[in-house]
Amino acid sequence: MTRLFAAELLKLRTLRSTWGFALVAFLLAGLATAGNIGGTQALERHEPEFQFRIVLDAAFPAAVLSLLLGMILVTNEFRHGTIARTLLATPRRGRLVVIKLLAGAAMGAALMLVTLVVTASTAAVWLGFLDVTLELGEAVDGASRALVGVVLAGTLGAAIGGAVHSQVGALVGALVWIFVAEPLCWALLGLLDAGGAAEYLPAASLGGIVDSGGGGLPFAGSVAMALVWTAMATALALLRTSRRDIT
Amino acid sequence: MIEVEQLTKRFGSTLAVDDLSFSVAPGTITGFLGPNGAGKSTTMRAILGLVRPTSGNTTVLGRQYRELEMPSQRVGALLETFDAHPGRSGRSHLRVLALAGGIAGSRVDEVLALVDLGAAGRRRVKGYSLGMQQRLGLAAALLGDPEVLVLDEPANGLDPQGIRWLRDFLRSLASEGRTILVSSHVLAEVAQTVDEVVIIDRGRLLRHVAIAEVEALAAGSTTVRSPDAGLLLERLVSAGLGARSVGEGRLEVSASPEHVGEIAASAGIVLHELTPARATLEEVFLELTGEPGERGA
Numbered sequence: 152m153t154r155l156f157a158a159e160l161l162k163l164r165t166l167r168s169t170w171g172f173a174l175v176a177f178l179l180a181g182l183a184t185a186g187n188i189g190g191t192q193a194l195e196r197h198e199p200e201f202q203f204r205i206v207l208d209a210a211f212p213a214a215v216l217s218l219l220l221g222m223i224l225v226t227n228e229f230r231h232g233t234i235a236r237t238l239l240a241t242p243r244r245g246r247l248v249v250i251k252l253l254a255g256a257a258m259g260a261a262l263m264l265v266t267l268v269v270t271a272s273t274a275a276v277w278l279g280f281l282d283v284t285l286e287l288g289e290a291v292d293g294a295s296r297a298l299v300g301v302v303l304a305g306t307l308g309a310a311i312g313g314a315v316h317s318q319v320g321a322l323v324g325a326l327v328w329i330f331v332a333e334p335l336c337w338a339l340l341g342l343l344d345a346g347g348a349a350e351y352l353p354a355a356s357l358g359g360i361v362d363s364g365g366g367g368l369p370f371a372g373s374v375a376m377a378l379v380w381t382a383m384a385t386a387l388a389l390l391r392t393s394r395r396d397i398t
Numbered sequence: 399m400i401e402v403e404q405l406t407k408r409f410g411s412t413l414a415v416d417d418l419s420f421s422v423a424p425g426t427i428t429g430f431l432g433p434n435g436a437g438k439s440t441t442m443r444a445i446l447g448l449v450r451p452t453s454g455n456t457t458v459l460g461r462q463y464r465e466l467e468m469p470s471q472r473v474g475a476l477l478e479t480f481d482a483h484p485g486r487s488g489r490s491h492l493r494v495l496a497l498a499g500g501i502a503g504s505r506v507d508e509v510l511a512l513v514d515l516g517a518a519g520r521r522r523v524k525g526y527s528l529g530m531q532q533r534l535g536l537a538a539a540l541l542g543d544p545e546v547l548v549l550d551e552p553a554n555g556l557d558p559q560g561i562r563w564l565r566d567f568l569r570s571l572a573s574e575g576r577t578i579l580v581s582s583h584v585l586a587e588v589a590q591t592v593d594e595v596v597i598i599d600r601g602r603l604l605r606h607v608a609i610a611e612v613e614a615l616a617a618g619s620t621t622v623r624s625p626d627a628g629l630l631l632e633r634l635v636s637a638g639l640g641a642r643s644v645g646e647g648r649l650e651v652s653a654s655p656e657h658v659g660e661i662a663a664s665a666g667i668v669l670h671e672l673t674p675a676r677a678t679l680e681e682v683f684l685e686l687t688g689e690p691g692e693r694g695a
Contacts (some may be wrong), residue, residue, distance in 0.1 A: 158494050161490075165487070165493075190463070231483045241498060
């Protein structure tokens with residue numbers, strides 16, 4: 152398992168697209184942090200809640216990127232036909248799905264690390280210049296939540312990729328779900344007076360982990376629901392991948 | 399070493415492989431032949447665990463492929479479709495495979511040199527020519543120094559120089575005692591290398607014979623030309639040989655040139671031409687498959 156996992160990480164490292172995603176995460180984290188600090192009143196900057204929010208707001212784009220890169224991690228194999236060669240080295244397909252999930256999680260952790268470094272550096276320099284004292288406890292709390300969320304997003308992305316196989320289908324489907332279908336569900340459930348149920352939907356539960364707003368499910372509940380959705384996608388990935396003929 | 403037992407594979411309503419059985423003995427090179435669309439690639443993918451049989455079974459080294467421990471070190475494969483990510487360098491592609499297969503990283507440069515890709519190893523694969531892609535595929539197959547090789551149409555896309563290189567390469571692999579199953583739809587590509595041929599068409603086994611037997615089918619008649627063609631015809635027929643006139647003093651005789659020449663000499667008949675007329679291996683192949691040309695894959 153260790154060598155297969157290492158091979159998956161090497162696959163990621165030897166592709167330019169991975170570094171492109173890391174660069175985008177780098178830029179978005181810098182922009183989010185700068186926007187947050189610059190767009191907040193001077194007094195509010197001293198509040199621990201603000202510093203907690205800085206970390207989580209920077210994590211949101213990292214979570215979306217992690218989800219997409221997790222999908223690409225698997226669907227690239229089918230898009231470029233490399234799945235045949237991968238399965239020749241790892242013919243036990245269930246094992247391959249598990250390794251892909253672990254690689255998705257590791258890649259999410261790496262993206263979050265980039266995000267945290269950029270956020271911490273930007274905040275430390277800027278807030279230091281403004282004579283604002285950093286509350287390390289709040290920042291660490293926010294970073295822990297963000298890490299869990301982004302790692303779960305990478306894992307869920309890999310599971311969705313394993314279930315769908317088509318790269319265009321997975322990426323477009325996920326973006327349509329996050330930005331169109333789920334908001335429609337929210338609206339529909341709201342009309343039916345069942346708005347609370349919407350918090351259990353996939354994007355809402357994943358978003359709940361890195362949402363600093365305080366609405367929706369509590370942190371533990373969001374993590375539990377994200378795990379449920381990941382487990383369901385993984386079951387589909389195992390079924391689909393184990394039955395597919397590689398022609 | 400490689401066993402295919404009553405293999406049947408359907409894709410929807412299409413029957414790709416139909417109750418196919420054959421085996422490849424250890425240390426032999428077997429040509430796997432058939433027209434395009436005969437079911438060769440599907441069979442090979444079933445052997446490699448990439449396609450699930452509808453019924454029947456395939457084994458390599460006594461086990462189903464997916465049950466092999468460290469399969470990359472035991473079985474090497476070249477598939478018909480290119481299977482490297484275009485954005486990765488050839489060397490990185492092999493490094494990934496080596497890591498996944500538990501193979502020493504030092505083998506990467508060894509196999510790149512073996513297939514003459516040492517200089518191009520650091521270039522991205524999307525810039526490779528078709529021939530270079532095939533060589534990279536062969537390098538991937540040889541990475542684990544496997545005892546069994548399954549090569550699907552390895553000559554596809556190669557220019558004449560590349561085909562000659564491949565033929566020499568297969569010969570050198572054979573001399574190392576590896577078991578090789580190599581598919582082709584062109585018999586001449588593999589005829590000089592293989593010990594046996596398995597010929598299939600429409601997913602069914604037509605023949606599993608030694609290559610010598612196919613060559614014997616190709617060895618046939620003799621064309622002879624003489625100013626005394628009529629007399630020669632009489633002598634040949636009276637000697638029990640099948641012979642017929644094809645005009646302009648020419649005869650076609652179902653016997654070797656040596657035999658025809660001896661009969662003519664004993665009768666004192668002057669000959670102006672004595673030519674062995676061999677059917678090409680391709681003609682024999684097409685006759686066995688009953689196909690005048692290619693079908694769609």
